[in-house]
Amino acid sequence: TPHVEAWDAAAALPASLFENLSELGFMGMLVPEAYGGLDLDVTSYLVVVEELARADAASALTVSIQNGPVASTLLKHGTEAQREAWLPGLAAGEHIGAFALSEEGAGSDPAGVATTATRDGDGWVLNGAKKWVTNGARAGLLLVFARTGDRGELGCFLVPGGHPGLEVQGRTTTMGLRASETAEVRLNEVRLPLDALVGAAGNGLGIALDALTLGRAGIAAQAVGIAEASLEHAVRYSREREQFGRPLAAFGAIQAKLAEMAARTAVARAAVREVGARLQRVRAGEADDGVGENSLVARVAGAKLVASETAMFASDEAVQIFGGYGYMRDYPVEKLMRDAKGTEIYEGTSEILRFVIAREIMRAAEG
Structure with a gap:
């Protein structure tokens, strides 16, 4: 769109x-x-996220966080x-949701969360700090994960935006996805009623990992877009x-790049469609009995891995095809490349995703 830049x-x-x-x-698709x-069913939701990302990945990310990790949790x-x-306000867009899990010392290792809930x-009284909170700068509701006991014993808490003791410390300057308004959030003696706890104390890590499964599917769709x-x-x-007197598209080297971009994108899209259908069946109450590399967790991790690395590959090739113009802010492909890099990092880095897939394979092999 003309407004994205x-x-x-x-x-x-x-x-x-x-x-x-x-x-x-779109703020309440699920x-x-x-x-x-x-x-909507999960597949339709992922198609919408994909289409939004074709125009602006930051907008797609905002919608993905709202529907996946926040509303669905x-x-x-x-x-x-x-x-x-909370759900009516989230669906109507009256509340923008944020998922506050990551911290300075707890990114890929969510069990290492240091924010406390006493x-x-x-x-409950919450104290600590959260980093890389997407939608954090304008959130009307934050799902905050805090330690309620020993390491890994977390609670998931509903914290309204503007709550006493909740401090949003400005927007984080990021390489890409800049408009998604990522922020650092501090909690200083944030007092909450008992009914602010989602689920049981100590079960927050499981809730977070469950949320990340759907969240990763959303990021995979974003990457495909x-x-x-x-x-x-x-x-x-x-x-x-x-x-040299003819269009770049007439050169075999350029055609090869375009063909590879198209083939990889098609594979990534197919992977996202598969996990969308499986996630919908689970959402409808059916059991998913896949194991090893075919487990739902591994398939979602694989979809995000393939899609995010495809986005990075395709945007890099686009910049190369544009040549000097591709390196300029005046053209859209440099933004696509900056945005693509983010999909390889948040909600599970490529390295963590490979670990998750390998772990599922080994669990199945060990019986």
């Missing part, structure tokens, strides 16, 4: 965009109709009172740009 430069999405996304129902959502693990209190009379946009821009430019 301005949003990226401003490192913020406009309020009008959130209004439009809300009117379309929320049941009873709470004001669209109640509340839907699956929250009480009816918690769902009634019982105090008829409530970036790869598609990279291919589209590369094809268009190679047909228009002439060198």
Whole structure:
């Protein structure tokens, strides 16, 4: 869209965009109709995220966090009172959701969360700091994970935006996805009622990992959208740009690049479609009995791994095809490359994803 570059430069999405996304129902795609959502199946949701990312990955990321780690976690693990209190506002876009898990010393190792939640009379008191909180700068609801006991014993807490003791310390300056308004959040004696806890104390790590499964599928869809946009821009430019008296697209070297970009993107898209269908069956109450490399956890990790590395490959090739123009801020492919890099890092780095897949393979081999 003509506005994307301005949003990226401003490192913020406009309020009008959130209004439009809300009117379309995109802020509550996975929320049941009873709470004001669209109640889409997971595959349809992932297609929407993919299409949004073709235009702007930051917008797609914001929608993915809202629907996946935030709303779906509340839907699956929250009480009816918690769902009634928050899901209608999330679906209507009145509340922007944020997932506050990562910390300075706990990124790929969520069990190492140092933020504490201490019982105090008829409530909880939270202290600590969270980093890389997507949507954190404008969040109306944060799902904050804090340690309730020994290492790995976490609780998931509902913290309203603007709550006393909650401090958003400005937007984090990132390489790409700049408009997603990532922030650092500090919690200083944040007092919460007992019913702010989602699930049971000590079960937060399981809730977080469950949320990341759907979250990773959303990021995989986002990455496919970036790869598609990279291919589209590369094809268009190679047909228009002439060198040595003919279009770049007439050269075999350029055709080979485009073919590889297209083939890899198709594979990534197919992987995302597969996990979308399987996640939907689980969401509908069916069991998923896949094991080893075919387990749902491994398949989702594989989809994100393949899709994110495809996005990085395709955007890199697009920059190369654009040549000197590709290295300039005036052209869209440099932003695609910056955005693509993020998909290889957040919600599971490529290295962690390979570890997850290998772990599932070895578990199955050991019986």
